[in-house]
Amino acid sequence: MRYVAWWVMVMGLALAGCRVEPSSVQAIASRTYGPALYVERCELCHGAQGEGMGKVGNAIGNQEFLATASDEFLETAIAQGRPGTTMVPWAENGLNTYQIRSLVRFMRTWQTAPSVGLDHTQVAQGDRARGEGLYAQHCASCHGPQGDPGRDPTLVGNHLSNPVFLAQASDGFLIYATANGRTGTTMQAFSQAKGGPLDDQQIEDIVTYIRSLQK
Template sequence: MKHHKVPLIGLLVIAILITGCNKDSTNSTTSGKTSVKGPPVVDQALAFKGEEIYNQNCVFCHQEDAIGKPGIAPSLTNKEFLSIAPVDFLYDTIAEGRPGTGMPPFSHLGKDNIESIIAFIRGHAVLPDRIKEVDKQADAHGDARLGEQWFHQVCSTCHGPDGNGYAAGGTGTAIGKKGFLSKVSDGFIRTTIKEGRSNTRMLAFSGPAALADLSDQEIDDIITYLRTVPSKN
């Protein structure tokens, strides 16, 4: 029996070391810290608690595993979305909701609970985190008049004629409203238009396989137009 002792103790030490290391690299839900070229690292215990709170408050609209439901609520676990959505954007959207849409404010849940939901959501990420790069992209410089024409040709069937979202009967969210526009960078909007969101009705609008192959300038025209919409409503 004696010769078993050393390896067992050795294993214990290794286990403690590993647990210790994990503690250092987690707790990243609010800082947005990421592992190298991987999806964000989230605190598992926090994510577990978040799932419970999610199931009590959000699942009714956003569905099991937050996959969303067309015309009811968007997916929160879509991979392209999670690779570009900043923690602040998630936090503020959850706390403040989106006025004039079906997304209610949840500030009453408190900071800790909201952070745990964010850990749960971000725990579904599979693509490398691109949040900082996308956020740093240049602002759109385009022609709002042309953008409006593109919007009405290509986007309004789903997002509504003024970007009103579900209220107009489509399946796209309210991208013409302040609740969305005031919280996202042009890079976030641009990347979403170019790449779409897989397994949702939001397709890619750039490249030969796209529904409409919009040029970078045309996409910037649309973003420039979208930025003018809230003041018109």
């Protein structure tokens, strides 16, 4: 029953996410509540300014991340968490929608770079097998085999094959993150345009492979 309820919620949020414009999330949020709530529930793992604590919590205040993650992306990430990691579903751990939206509003105060208009309808046109080889060569050392670093402290990347993450992250989001990296973290920019080792086709190959891990 709990499982069914969870799926109803997931589908509901997915549908709501299609219709709600970013600004409307913040319209139903408190400006003053977020900061205190963040200190109480989040700072321990993500740092005072969202600067991250490595494996303990990633850099959610990172500019490339905030510029590409919509309010809905952040809201869902907080509400549903990342199953199998220490990021719990906060909707089931004492936070209501109002509180979660207040946290999103607070996180936005860290953002200094303008949001990037990603094409969320873009579908990576890559070769899965080639992508798997490239992933093993360039990504697995941090993100783990099949996109799952598990609890291994030497695998510092996040859980890319996480079902909640992949349900939220479009191919456009994954391509952008891989190409541009996350400044100030160990996630480097991989596109040749940014001095990295991969061309556009190779990045699409890898994203096609990551998408194939979605259950």
